[in-house]
Amino acid sequence: MFSKFQNLLTGDVAIDLGTANTVIWMKGNGIVLNEPSIVSRDVVSGEIIAVGHEAKEMLGRTHSGIETVRPLKDGVIADYKMTDAMIGGFIRKINLSRISRPRMVICVPSGVTDVEQRSVAEAALHANASEVYLIDEPMAAAIGIGIDVGAPYGNMIVDIGGGTTEIAVISLNGIGTLQTMKIAGDEQTHAIKGWFKEQHKLEIGERTAEKIKCSVGSALRTKGKLIQVKGRDQITGIPKTIEVSSDEIRQALNSTVSEITNAIRNALDKTPPEHASDIIDYGIILTGGGSLLKDLDVHIKNKTGLPVHVAEDPLYSVVKGSGMVLENLKKYKEVIIYNT
Incomplete structure (x- = not known):
């Protein structure tokens, strides 16, 4: 009973702060959040409107008064203010106690600079962390896999x-x-967008391209099937639906x-x-x-x-490994590359 109460107060968390998605693991609870690393804000006031799933729903559908932002690029912070807002928004979503001062283990891409490491740590401290530990992503993945x-x-x-x-x-x-x-994954999504633009003069959105990649994308030639793709005709500007072979996605x-x-x-x-x-x-x-x-x-x-x-659970290997480090900081002290 005391340990559960202590978890509620401390709320120690491990975070896989990814370019595409952010995954949070909480001590005693496991994975508690997996949402897109996207923020939407009011252009005039700068007010944060939504983070995660709600912000992704707005992607490509906003008017001039709202913009959607991916605050991380190539695994590192590209927009410090929006990263702050995103982490804060995610921490609120997992309902941590307002008085909690959690320890946080956050994974970062290998080879990031000292400045980039400090930026991640400062963003976590702004989210009320008491201590911040950073670990290389491949190392966290290896630990999470069980190596x-x-x-x-x-x-x-x-x-x-x-x-x-x-x-x-x-x-x-x-x-x-x-x-x-x-x-990586984002570049593959852009490649699909580019393929339809060049080969079919059809402009498709990022969400559509990602859905196509996940549903029929392949690294090897397979028996093709016809899929319908909706977008905007570049020549006429009119919405259009075309049918293509799924093998075209492999080519893309x-x-x-x-x-x-x-x-x-x-x-x-x-x-x-x-x-x-x-x-x-x-x-x-x-x-x-x-x-x-x-x-x-x-x-x-x-x-x-x-x-x-x-890996058995490839989407969560990194955050699981980060969680295991958080559970036993003494055992894994040699793999920690930065701590506050």
Whole structure:
């Protein structure tokens, strides 16, 4: 009973602050929030109108008096004020006690600068955190998957998020080999938008492109099926519906899939021989929302000749790992890259 009361008061949380989505894990409760990293505000007054799901519903549908903002770009803070507002809004959504001063573990992309680390920490402190700990995203993902990150053997983690793809070989509580790129889920969504614009002179919205990617996107050629796509004809300006083969979506995604695969090959090329032999034994582990693209694991296996596994719960690997760090800060003190 006392521990439950203490959780209510402290409300210690782990946050996967992603470009596309923010996921919050609360001590004693598990995952309590998973919402888009989007804020809508009044252009004139600057007042925050909505955050998360409610703000995403407005995406592409606002008038001149309201704008929707993605405060994070490529995994780091692009709009400090809006990030503050977004984190504050999410903390209110999980109904933390007003008197709580939670400890927060927040994951950040590998290789972010000291300034970017401080920006994340300050945003958390503004949300009433008592202590803030930062951890690299691939490290958090590895812990969340259940890997013993302190062991002397190497594990390759490929974390495909919204803004970045991070490829890391982890061992002895550190990252030995690291390859990062700004090609990930958001870039794939933009590629689909660009495909329809160039090939069909049809302008589609971001939400439509993302829905198409999730429903019929694939890394390999499959038996195509016809899908209907709604948008605005670029020539006439009139709303229009067209039918295309789902295989066109594979073609639209081909460039981004190839770039991610090439980055993995480059990371393997830089990996020390002993870790390379470990990867032959344990394979490459894919995590993050981008790993859910159909047949991406098969494509990477075909191109590398190595075993490739998709994490059991790829959308939540990072936040689960961050939560495990929060549960046992002493055990994982060596993986923390910054703390207030």
